[in-house]
Amino acid sequence: MDQHGQTALPQADTNTEDKLYIYALIRADLEMPDGKLSAQSGHAYTDALQACQRQAPDTAAAYREENGIGGSKVTIKCKNLSQLERAARECAEAGIPHAVVTDRDHILLPHFTGAPVVTALGIGPCTKAQCRHITKRFQSLQGSSGDRGAMSxxxxxxxxxxxxxxxxxxxxxxxxxxxxxxxxxxxxxxxxxxxxxxxxxxxxxxxxxxxxxxxxxxxxxxxxxxxxxxxxxxxxxxxxxxxxxxxxxxxxxxxxxxxxxxxxxxxxxxxxxxxxxxxxxxxxxxxxxxxxxxxxxxxxxxxxxxxxxxxxxxxxxxxxxxxxxxxxxxxxxxxxxxxxxxxxxxxxx
The missing domain is CATH 1.10.3210 (Hypothetical protein af1432)
Structure with missing residues (x-):
């Protein structure tokens, strides 16, 4: 609300290309329930940030300092393991920090039998411009809670x-x-x-x-x-x-x-x-x-x-x-x- 009690129109940040993001690329074919999906996304964000800390510590520090609470996180989905592996290769070729998340020792049939299974890829921190050639192939993942699409x-x-x-x-x-x-x-x-x-x-x-x-x-x-x-x-x-x-x-x-x-x-x-x-x-x-x-x-x-x-x-x-x-x-x-x-x-x- 503004000072007159009116809903404030969102202000566009025209410097979005300078902002840092971490992406969690999730395998849709594993049909993970919300709890499992949230856990694997969290691993992707954390592991990617740790990879960045080793690879580019200044970038990791800049990401943590954005807005005083850290930069933005985006969850996107791919169809299968092949698409995820391709994205990981492209990250490596572009020098983008990334981390492959593998789940093991957890049973959730039919896809999780306790054997190791790749579930997600953490990408970044990086700017949208740096990874757009990779991320633009994938759709944003919407939670079942319907937290998006609720514009007043x-x-x-x-x-x-x-x-x-x-x-x-x-x-x-x-x-x-x-x-x-x-x-x-x-x-x-x-x-x-x-x-x-x-x-x-x-x-x-x-x-x-x-x-x-x-x-x-x-x-x-x-x-x-x-x-x-x-x-x-x-x-x-x-x-x-x-x-x-x-x-x-x-x-x-x-x-x-x-x-x-x-x-x-x-x-x-x-x-x-x-x-x-x-x-x-x-x-x-x-x-x-x-x-x-x-x-x-x-x-x-x-x-x-x-x-x-x-x-x-x-x-x-x-x-x-x-x-x-x-x-x-x-x-x-x-x-x-x-x-x-x-x-x-x-x-x-």
Whole structure:
């Protein structure tokens, strides 16, 4: 509450790239109950910090001193041991402190028989930038207690008000842009799912009817929330240069932080944090992008954003649109090829 008794809007920290985090990467396939999961996460945090103390004592000390109580901790999940081992290798290659957690002598059937079993990987302390190439493949882990996604209506309205009060471009607010992206995505998804006639002007790539694009998407409610709030941090990172032009530095990361501080769901936060990635994707990053939890959702959103923006800047015949469309179309084809390759099962010899 502020001095007037009103709920204070979370303030974005635009220096999030300097903050230190420890991540606990948990194996989802072990189906650990909450108590077991909490214990293994705790081991991951502690063991990683101890590894950092040996490897980089100054970093460990800086982490302990953050906020006077220590830096932030994040729990994320991977599908299986193979993904965890890959993350550990990448930490070693990048020089990031890390620790593999092995549980032994505890019986909790069917996965824990008393034999040694790798349960988690502690990563850090490190900045988000240092480990993003590793952690962005994994989703945040939400506890069954539902401690996330409990944003109050008062805070939600304050965020919407801030978005309405900040222009994306002349005559279009951040809120208005988010609504446009939501509507374009809904238009495209209805067309792909049900064959509905498109309401907006589109240029669709040849891969658009690949069935993998509509498989395993987040719920429609999650996607609508993501689209409306994907630029929620822009009012808090807006700067104006000497020539009067506005910029929104690191707006995807700031938006994810604002959403998290406001009590928004971890699933929407994860999507917001990756919002710009499809537009910046290079050929060498396609496989990593395809390995993420929701590559199709991010790809369809990118296509929707491109068309929503084109409606304001010369339409789909403009040179700017054609350049961006060509790149996105090429990346989309490569992403879908990676997704298809995952489903190919080698025949037994």
């Amino acid at each position: 209506q008062e805070v939600r309205q304050e965020l919407l008000s801030a978005m309405r009060g900040c222009e994306q471009t002349s005559g279009l607010t951040i809120m208005g842009h988010g609504g446009m992206v939501r509507d374009y995505y809904r238009d495209l998804l209805d067309h792909l799912r049900y064959g509905s006639e498109l309401r907006f002007e589109w240029r669709l790539p040849e891969w658009i009817h690949n069935p993998r694009l509509v498989e395993g998407l987040p719920s429609d409610e999650v996607m609508a929330e993501y689209h409306v709030f994907h630029d929620v941090g822009k009012p808090f990172c807006r700067v104006v240069d000497d020539e009067g032009r506005q910029h929104f530095p690191d707006h995807a990361q700031v938006s994810a932080r604002v959403w998290r501080q406001a009590g928004g769901s971890a699933e929407v936060e994860h999507l917001i944090e990756q919002d710009m990635d499809i537009h910046l994707l290079k050929a060498e990053g396609v496989q990593e992008f395809a390995d993420r939890p929701y590559p199709a959702a991010l790809l369809l959103t990118g296509l929707s954003e491109l068309h929503a923006n084109a409606s304001m800047f010369g339409g789909i015949e403009s040179t700017s649109f054609k350049i961006k469309y060509k790149n996105l179309s090429k990346r989309g084809r490569a992403i879908l090829a990676c997704l298809s390759a995952k489903e190919v099962v080698p025949m037994a010899a």
